[in-house]
């Protein structure tokens with residue numbers, strides 16, 4: 001399995017101090033910074049766009065993992081790549097031509113991945129599996145931090161790990177804490193997104209280390 005990586009989600013950080021929050025989690029051992037981009041249509045929330053990602057890029061010495069929860073992701077990948085994204089993932093449910101979009105993201109110099117909502121079966125990406133750098137499995141419904149982990153996703157993680165083989169990253173997002181982290185890792189995940197668990201803790205260092213188990 002690829003190296004275990006922890007990707008704190010800025011959604012639960014202090015938005016008035018984003019640059020400082022990034023530096024604090026990097027000092028605490030974050031491997032990636034996870035950025036949640038929502039348009040109020042695909043996901044019931046509005047967050048940040050390319051200008052904010054661009055401003056934050058200067059504060060990060062680790063990869064910027066941009067999770068697009070947008071309708072028509074085709075219209076936005078160039079802007080996020082230009083803003084400094086290192087990894088761009090988009091939802092299978094939002095893209096009409098996912099293979100074309102994966103190719104576009106890679107042509108822009110980024111790693112490319114597909115995201116699956118809880119209700120989307122893994123079969124939907126079976127024929128894309130050869131074309132992705134990573135897959136992100138939502139373990140809550142997209143939109144908000146602090147939701148409860150959906151345990152039925154453990155079986156999906158196992159199925160997608162079998163599709164991806166042992167070399168590529170399998171990311172999980174939603175409800176990850178010290179109790180659910182060992183379960184998702186046992187099922188085959190190796191990139192753990194955690195928002196409220198990390199940013200809601202008194203010590204980012206202890207929170208990130210506890211996720212590494």
Ligand code: DX5
Pocket residue numbers: 009010011012034036067140141142143144145146147173174175176193194195196197
């Ligand atoms: C939810 C976002 C997540 C969110 C996770 O739509 O994709 O990245 O920040 O938050 P927690 O870790 O609190 O479940």
Ligand code: ZN
Pocket residue numbers: 009034035036067173193
């Ligand atoms: Zn996310």
